[in-house]
Amino acid sequence: MVHADSALMSFPSAFIDELLARTNIVALINRYIPTPLKKSGRSYMACCPFHEEKTPSFSVTPDKGLYYCFSCHAAGNAIKFLMQHQRMTFPEAVEELAHQAGMEVPRQNTRVSTETQKRFEKMYTVMNKVSEFYKVQLKQDAQANGYLKQRGISQETAADFAVGYAPAAPYLKKCLGSDYDERVLNTIGLIAQGRNGFYEKFRGRLMFPIRDRRGNVIAFGGRLLPNQEGSSDKSPKYMNSPETPLFKKRNTLYGVHELKKVRALSCLLFVEGYMDAVSLAQHGVRNVVATLGTATSQTHIRIALRFSSNLIFCFDGDNAGKRAAVEAAKQALSVFTDGCSINFMFLPSGEDPDSYIKKHGYQVFDEQMKKAVPLADFLFEHHSEGLDLNNPAHATRYVQTLKPLIMQLPKGVFQELMFNRLAERINIDVDKLKTNYESPKPRVSRERNDKSRKEILYSTITVALRLLLEKPSLANQAPNADKIRTLQKPGAELLADVIEHILNKKLSNTAGIIEDFRESPHQESLTRLAAMSNITTT
Ligand SMILES: [Zn+2]
Incomplete structure (x- = not known):
């Protein structure tokens, strides 16, 4: 049985719509801000909980179920508020609101359309099957084993991280049998389209499965065996799976599943690659996760903070490492809460965690971790250089x-x-x-926002969108969505989508519509449009 992961966590639109309709957003937000919201016309105002200010610019409109800050432009519904302010995940926020509203959350197996569920289960099945195959191949291949030994990785550590080997010759048909399906394999990035049809991407590589928290394989990292280097110009030493429906780099940390085995997680170490994570584990540093060839994101930090409130980022001591650290620090500031501790350790220039711990051993590495510089010290020192x-x-x-x-x-x-x-x-x-x-910067961006906001507000399509968001029942009188799509106007597509969502899913309130566009790139602009429209209608 494959477990549904967060990618599958969705709730029926009608349930969310009802949940948001029953939620009193003013009462909800009052619970989390120091000075209560004050009534002001149709809305309520308070000092914004998302930025520093002395004059209130944070407005909450209960009949729409939305909040909006006129200064920093934070905006959303009750679910978004819990996610932004309380760092909850989407399912957590839904559970919390349902609890407060006395509603029962639909059982998990009814949450997802069976078709989507089947599609994901198939992808997970194939990934897990291929990973098992790689493990068996590793046991049988002398050269792959030799390389593992050369990197100083023991059989036990390899087994902990489910390390495997992808043979040099094509293997997927043999490995998958009746599960071989080019469409699925292409979607999850195991094959790719070449000049002469599909080819298998991972060949002659040591394979590191990237697993989600539940242990499902969602992607692979592959290290080319040295004897394969130079065999083809297009073979980089390290290769990761591309972004797929299962794998989003910015939302994935390597090593979270492996953390389950670690007791007493007093701190959690961030490194930059899976080889570093495995090598550190080999030397006894087990409380480690790795970002996968991408800058540290807020999501990475949020995930990590669920495991430990004490994070240590490990970077190379050279300029590139410092720059990466500054970026990580910026991301950390936005998700920081009182009580968490974020620190930075810098290795001597030219060293990575793998080389450093091999040279100096666990004790020295551990001492360096203890000497990590707190976030504040790092920022104050770095910027005064x-x-x-x-x-x-x-x-x-x-x-x-x-x-x-x-x-x-x-x-x-x-x-x-x-x-x-x-x-x-x-x-x-x-x-x-x-x-x-x-600082001059925010003022510039605010001006730009004001300008684009005006542009959004005054087109005909936008007026229609505003009306619909304000009074969803108007969708019944709207022209046919397909007809609207044929209009060659910016926003026509979105307007048609909104009408269809309201009609097909019987959405009845503003906050519910906004939630239905959760996965859409337009959610933010819809939220602002809905939250701000009372400026012009009252
Ligand atoms: Zn604000």
Whole structure:
């Protein structure tokens, strides 16, 4: 039996629509903000929980079930609020609201259309079968085993990480038998279209399955065996599965399934590649995850924080490593909450975790981990490099860099401490610091937003969209969706989609429509449109 993963977690639209209709968004948000919302016309206003401010610009419109910040443009419905503010996952937010509304969440096996479920089950089955095949091949191949030994990876560690071997000759037909299906294999990235039809992508490689939390194989990383290097120009040393319906790099951490075996996770180490993670585990550092050839994302950090509130990012000490660390730090600021600890360790230039732990062993590596620099220290030090803070011009630049970063933090003790520290560094009163020296950047983007917002607001299609979002029942009187699609106007496609969603799924309220567009790139603009439209209608 294959378990449904988050990709499969969906609930019937009618259930979500009803859930959001029953949720009192004002009461919900009041539970999480320090000063309650105050009634103001059709809406309620408060200071925004997503950015620092003294005059309220955060509005909540209960009859639409939406919130919107006129300053930082945070926007969404009750589900989005719990996801943004409380770092809940989508299913968690739904469960929480259902609990509060006294509604029963539809049972898991009814959540997904059977067709989608079958499609995903087939993909998981093939991935798991291929992974098992690789494991058997590894046992039988002397050269692959020799390479594993050369990398210093024991049989036990290889088994823990389900390491396998993809033979050099084509193997998928033999391995899959009746499960061989080119459409499926292409979708999950095991084959690709070449000049002469499909070819198998992973050949002559040591294979590292990338597994989700439940242990399903969702992708592979493959390291070319040295004896295969140069055999073809198109064979890079390291190759990962492409993005597929099962595998999204920005949402995946290598090693989360393997963490199950680790007891007492006092901290969690982030490294950049699966070889590093496996090598560290081999030397006794088991509390490790790896990003897969992509910059650290907020989702990565959110996932990691579910395992441990103490994260350590390990980077190369060279300039590229520093840059990657600054980026990771920026992402971390947005998901930071009081009580979590985020730290950075830098290896000597030219070393990676694999080479470093091989050279120095567990003890030294562990000491380096303990000496990791806290997020705040790292940012304050890194951005002061080359600046003389007694020089007013330099001090100003320092504030302009750091203040927006501090503003990204959620309000709380940690943010206050950061403001105090910045004020001390440049020797200025902290209240002055908070109110003055607006960094020029956000203002520019706000102007741009205002402009694009005006453009959105005044086209005919947009007016129609606004009306529909405000009063979904109007969809019954709308022209046929297919006819609208033939209009050669920006937004026509979206308008048709909205009409169809409302009619087909019998959606009755604004927040429910917004939720139905959760996977759509248009959700954000729809949310803003819906949340802002009362400015023009009242
Ligand atoms: Zn805001």
